[in-house]
Structure formats: C-alpha cells, structure tokens
Amino acid sequence: MKTVTRKPFSKEILHIEDIESFCSTLIFKLRNDIAKNLQRRGGIVGISGGIDSSVVLALSAKALGSNNVLGIMLPEQDSSNDSKILAEKLAAKFGVNTLVEDITKALDGFNCYKRRDEAISRVIPNFNPKEDKAKIEIKQDITSNLPPAFSITVIKQDDEVISKLLPVKEYLQIVASTNFKQRSRMAMLYYHAERVHYAVIGTPNKHEVEQGFFVKYGDGGADVMPIAQLYKTQVYQLAKHLGVPQEIIDRTPTTDTYTAEQTQEDFFYQMPFKSMDLIWYGWENNYSPQEVGKIMGKSTQEIENIYKNFERKRKTTDYLRMKPIF
Amino acid sequence: MLKETEIKSKIRGYIIKATFDDIKKITDKTLIFEEGVLDSMGLLFLIEFLKEEFNVTTNDDELVVKNFESINNIFEFIKSKLK
Incomplete structure (x- = not known):
C-alpha cells in the first residue's frame, strides 16, 4: 500500500522555496497563454498602485517584453492620489508605457455616485456626500458562526463617526452602484485591448477569486489571470523577487472604492492576510482544525468556525464564478 | 400580541417562501445557517422580514448566533425585543 506523506502544518508552509524557477514557470505560462x-x-x-496589479505588470513585462505591455490607470473621483503616483513609478521601473483614463464622467453618466449616495442617505439622513466620507464594513468577528452583515460608516467633516447596520435594500443598491466602477474599468481595458489586438491580463489573487471578492464582468472580466492561484503572502514574495517598488509592498491593501479609507480586511476578509492565507491553506488541504489551531495560537473551535466561514463564502459566491448556463 | 405558534409559523413560512425548500425539512430546531438553508444574503433578507413583519429592528451587537440560529432562537429574539 502506498503511503502518502504530507508536510506538517507550519507557518512557513506557503513559502516558495525556489522562487526563481517558480517565476520562470509563471512567465513561460503567461507568454504561452497570450x-x-x-x-x-x-x-x-489595469494598474492601481496595489500589490496585485504591480506583480501582474512585472510578470507581464518579463513574459511579453515591456514594449508589448500597456499599463492603464483608471482613476475616478474617489480614488486616492497615491494610487496614480505609485502606478507611474511601477510602470517606469519596468519600462512599460502607460495611459490614464479618468472614468469619473462615465460613472456620472451611469449615476453611479448619485445612486450610491441616495442609498446611504436613506440609512443616515444627515449624510452630506460633498463633505462626508463613507465606507462599508463587516463588524462581526470571523469566528462568529453567523454569516456576515454589512454596516455603513459615515465620517463627518468634524470627525464624528456614524455607523449603522445596512438594511438589505440599501446594501444591495450601494454595492450595485459602486460595481459600475469595476465594470467601467473592464470596458475601458477591453477598448484598449481590442484597439491594439492585446489580451486583458486580470489581476485577482487566489483569495479574491475563491472568496468572491471581485465584481462579475468587472475586475473578474479578463482573458488570463496569472496570479489567481497565488496566496497573498506568495504575491508579496513575488513582488520582492521581481523588484516591485518598496512603497507598493509596504502599502496596506485598500479597496480604493469608497470615499473613506477602507482596508480589504475591514471590507471583506475579517482577518489579517498572513493568518488568512495559512488557515485557508489548512482548510483547502484538509488539515485538522486542531493541528492548524495549535500553530496559529487559536482554539480548535475558532478554527472550525473560520473553516465554516470560508466554506460559506465560497458557496455564497459560486454565482460570481459561474459561466452563463445554457 | 401574537402567539408563539403564530410567530414561528410566520418565520417558517417566510423561510420556505424565500428558499423554495420542502416544508417538512424545516423544523423549529433546524440550524438554518449551519445547515445552509440561508446564506449571508439570506440573513440580510431575514433581518428585513423581521422589521417589516414584527417591527423588530436588529442592531450590530445583536447579530449573534444565539439570536438567529433556528426558528426557536429567532422567536426568543423577537420576544425579547417586543417586551
């Protein structure tokens, strides 16, 4: 009888040993796919100055040659100014040409901001979109054995913070409105791709794809996704190896979607990336909650609840990954 | 004030209507989230239903398993809010 052995669970289990050869394989595959x-x-x-799009740009430049890659910045009125500065620095580092396409007017045409702000105002009547900042967040602990519910937080000009649980109708309207951002970006990326007979190279990582943290036919719309199999800590490892500028590596991942500062952890993941990567790996590879809990300094019950949370997220977001049914 | 059986029947009726599930599958003790009867969007719609049907508003700090785990628990939650 054949005995299958596997590595005991450890905090180093996701570390890529031979990063040089790992990158070469990704680069070869991307070239072949395109x-x-x-x-x-x-x-x-599409480059945002975030870690994922930076690694994808670096891989693309190595796979296709800098002259055959075009980086497109797609800011809108809510985007952070840092995003553009970092994206420019990145493109310069890898010798890639860039274009800026401000999508604010397109979003205005869709009434994206108006529809979003109407929904926020129904929950927080004294919300002033011209002065106040707003964001959506999950306040529950990930170990709670209940699906997450979203709250809207408004930060008034005088720093007063008002936060309320979002009723379903308003939650859906806010999400549907802000999704115009990712879908408009996708439309613009395909315009440029078709204009020069290029492919759209998508930037989601493994968590975004598998936990459904993307917009269907928005940032989920691409021809190839070279880092969709990679955990976030592996994306960081690649970033260092490929020479992505340090400011980008040091930046806290944000959604860059809402007017108030919003980390991806606040909005969706409910736990730090390093822990999430490891526990997700444990869940995906059938490591027992006991074994994982011991290494992560959590109780077996906590890990069981986190496993359930992952399972629920994957199931709830199956719809996003489905192709049209016919 | 509605009777316990009426409240539970309304909740069960709502869940069945929302999920197209078999009426026999859902008892007052069924763990509706644990067993995947409702997902996260299901929770949000359920909160809306409680507001519309019983005028019960759920706050952030009340979003705990104890209040939503089963029809029995939801009934207890409604009862505590209507006191």
Missing part, C-alpha cells in the same frame, strides 16, 4: 492560446500580440494591465 501568444498561443489567446493568439494576441501583447497584454493590457
């Missing part, structure tokens, strides 16, 4: 499978002559990458 040239042979998709039959395109280059790649378009």
Whole structure:
C-alpha cells in the first residue's frame, strides 16, 4: 500500500522555496497563454498602485517584453492620489508605457455616485456626500458562526463617526452602484485591448477569486489571470523577487472604492492576510482544525468556525464564478 | 400580541417562501445557517422580514448566533425585543 506523506502544518508552509524557477514557470505560462492560446500580440494591465496589479505588470513585462505591455490607470473621483503616483513609478521601473483614463464622467453618466449616495442617505439622513466620507464594513468577528452583515460608516467633516447596520435594500443598491466602477474599468481595458489586438491580463489573487471578492464582468472580466492561484503572502514574495517598488509592498491593501479609507480586511476578509492565507491553506488541504489551531495560537473551535466561514463564502459566491448556463 | 405558534409559523413560512425548500425539512430546531438553508444574503433578507413583519429592528451587537440560529432562537429574539 502506498503511503502518502504530507508536510506538517507550519507557518512557513506557503513559502516558495525556489522562487526563481517558480517565476520562470509563471512567465513561460503567461507568454504561452497570450501568444498561443489567446493568439494576441501583447497584454493590457489595469494598474492601481496595489500589490496585485504591480506583480501582474512585472510578470507581464518579463513574459511579453515591456514594449508589448500597456499599463492603464483608471482613476475616478474617489480614488486616492497615491494610487496614480505609485502606478507611474511601477510602470517606469519596468519600462512599460502607460495611459490614464479618468472614468469619473462615465460613472456620472451611469449615476453611479448619485445612486450610491441616495442609498446611504436613506440609512443616515444627515449624510452630506460633498463633505462626508463613507465606507462599508463587516463588524462581526470571523469566528462568529453567523454569516456576515454589512454596516455603513459615515465620517463627518468634524470627525464624528456614524455607523449603522445596512438594511438589505440599501446594501444591495450601494454595492450595485459602486460595481459600475469595476465594470467601467473592464470596458475601458477591453477598448484598449481590442484597439491594439492585446489580451486583458486580470489581476485577482487566489483569495479574491475563491472568496468572491471581485465584481462579475468587472475586475473578474479578463482573458488570463496569472496570479489567481497565488496566496497573498506568495504575491508579496513575488513582488520582492521581481523588484516591485518598496512603497507598493509596504502599502496596506485598500479597496480604493469608497470615499473613506477602507482596508480589504475591514471590507471583506475579517482577518489579517498572513493568518488568512495559512488557515485557508489548512482548510483547502484538509488539515485538522486542531493541528492548524495549535500553530496559529487559536482554539480548535475558532478554527472550525473560520473553516465554516470560508466554506460559506465560497458557496455564497459560486454565482460570481459561474459561466452563463445554457 | 401574537402567539408563539403564530410567530414561528410566520418565520417558517417566510423561510420556505424565500428558499423554495420542502416544508417538512424545516423544523423549529433546524440550524438554518449551519445547515445552509440561508446564506449571508439570506440573513440580510431575514433581518428585513423581521422589521417589516414584527417591527423588530436588529442592531450590530445583536447579530449573534444565539439570536438567529433556528426558528426557536429567532422567536426568543423577537420576544425579547417586543417586551
């Protein structure tokens, strides 16, 4: 009988030992996907100054040559100014040409901001969109054995913070409105891709894809997703190896979607990336909650609840990953 | 004031209507989230139903398993809010 052995669970289990050869494999695959499978002559990458799009741009430049990659910045009125500065620095580092397409007017045309602000005002009547900042967040602990519910937080100009649980109708309207942002970006990326016969290279990582932290036909709309199999800590490891500027590596990942500062942890993941990566790996590879809990300094019950949370997130977001049914 | 059986029947009726589930599958003790009868959007719609049907508003700090785990628990939650 064949005995299958596997590594005991540890905090180093996701570390890529031979990063050089790992990168070469990703680069070779991306080149092959673009040239042979998709039959395109280059790649378009939407760059935000975030870690994921930076690693994808670096991989694309190495796979296709800098001249065959176009980085597109897609700011809108709520985007942080840092995003553009960092994205420019990144493109310069890898010798990639860039374009800026401000999508604010397109979003205005869709009434994106108006529809979002109407919904926020129904929950917080004294919300003033011209002066106040707003964001959506999950306040429950990830170990709670109940699905998450979202709250709206408004930060008034005088720093007063008002937070309320979002009723379902308003929650859905806010999300549907802000999703215009990702979908408008996707439309613009495909405009440029078709204009020069390139492929759109998507930037979601493994958590975004598998936990459904993306917009269907928005940032989920791309021809190839080279880092969709990678955990966030592995994306950071790649970033260091590929020479992504340190300011980008040091920046806290944000959604850059709402007017108030909002980390991805606040909005969706409910726990730090390092822990989430490891526990997700444990869950995906059937490590017992006891074994994982021991290493992570959590009780077996806490890990069991986190496993349930992961399972629920994947199931709830199946719809996002589904192709049209016919 | 509605009777316990009426409240539970209204909740059960809502869950069945919302999920297209078999009426026999859902008892007052069924763990509706643990067993996947309702998901996270289901929780949000359930909160809305409690507001519309019983005028019960749920606050952030009341979003705990104890209040929503089963029809029995939801009934206890409503009862405590209507006191």
